[in-house]
Amino acid sequence: MDLWSGSTIEIALGSYEDVALEYYDATRHPTCANFREATRIGLRHRLRTGRTGNETYFEIGAGKSLLLEELIGQSLPLKNVSLIDSSPTMLKHSGHVQGNRARCLIGDAARLDVESNCVDFLVSSLGDPYNTTLFWKEAHRILRLGGSVFYSTPSHEWATAFRIRQDQSLTAAEFMLKDGRTVLLPSFVLPVQEQITLIEESGLHVTDVNEIPIADLHDQPLSPKLMLDRGPGAPVVTCYIAVKKAH
Numbered sequence: 040m041d042l043w044s045g046s047t048i049e050i051a052l053g054s055y056e057d058v059a060l061e062y063y064d065a066t067r068h069p070t071c072a073n074f075r076e077a078t079r080i081g082l083r084h085r086l087r088t089g090r091t092g093n094e095t096y097f098e099i100g101a102g103k104s105l106l107l108e109e110l111i112g113q114s115l116p117l118k119n120v121s122l123i124d125s126s127p128t129m130l131k132h133s134g135h136v137q138g139n140r141a142r143c144l145i146g147d148a149a150r151l152d153v154e155s156n157c158v159d160f161l162v163s164s165l166g167d168p169y170n171t172t173l174f175w176k177e178a179h180r181i182l183r184l185g186g187s188v189f190y191s192t193p194s195h196e197w198a199t200a201f202r203i204r205q206d207q208s209l210t211a212a213e214f215m216l217k218d219g220r221t222v223l224l225p226s227f228v229l230p231v232q233e234q235i236t237l238i239e240e241s242g243l244h245v246t247d248v249n250e251i252p253i254a255d256l257h258d259q260p261l262s263p264k265l266m267l268d269r270g271p272g273a274p275v276v277t278c279y280i281a282v283k284k285a286h
Contacts, residue, residue, distance in 0.1 A: 053223070055168070057216075057220075057224075058222055061216065069262035072259065073265050076256055077276040078165060078276050080255055082106070083112075086113060087113070094119065095157060095158050095183075096162070097162070098123065099124075099161065100168065101130065103129075104133040117141040123146040124143075124145065130143050148163075155180050158183060160187055161189070167193060167226045168212075170227040175237060175241035182243075184285055186283050187280060190279045190281070191279070192277055193275075194276055195277070197273070211224060212224050243282065244281060247278075248277065248278070248280075249280075250278075251276050252272050
C-alpha cells in the first residue's frame, strides 16, 4: 500500500479490502448508505421488468449483494446467480447465501474468469472503482446476445460539487476510517454523455439512463455530504441500462 503523509493526517492509497469491515456501517459512512439505497431503487425497477427467474445473473463488485436482496424479495430463484468481488472481506457480507445455491467468487472486474456469452443479466452496483474500458469490454464479452447490464454510479453532478468543494481528486473517493486513517479508492465518475460513450465503445447499446434524486430517499437519514445545499430533486446516483445486440 502506498502512503502519503500530510501535516496532520495519513492518507493511504488502498483497496476495498481496507474499508470492507466498516463499509456498510451507515452511521460511520452515511453517504455510502445513501448511494446504496438509491441504487436499490433503480435496480428494483429494472428487475420488475421482463424477468422470468430463469436468467443467469452476475453481480460484479457485489459486496453485500443488492441483487440477491432484490431477487429474494421478489421470490425469484438464486440457482443461476454468481457474485464476484476482488475483496474477500467485502464478499463475506454475502457469504450467508452460498448454501442457497448462489456462488461467491473472488475476481477482477477487468479480467473475469467467466466464459464468453453466458450471462443474461449483469449488475454493477456503484461500479465507479472499475469504470474502465477493460471492464466494459469484459461485460460485452460475457453477455449473451440480448443480455443486459444494470450499472450505477454516484451522480457526476454530486461528485464534482463535493470533491471540488473538498479539494479532492475527481478520480478517487475518500474514506475516513475509525482507526484514524484516510483511504483513497479509485472512483471514475463521468458526465452522462461520456459514460454512454464509454459503454457503447465496448459494443453495448445504452437503452436507458435514470437519475435517482434525493427526494426518493425519504425513508433514510441523509448524509450531509450528499446535500451540499442541493434541493430534493438533485441526483444521488445515475443508473444505466445497456444491451448486447447483434451487429
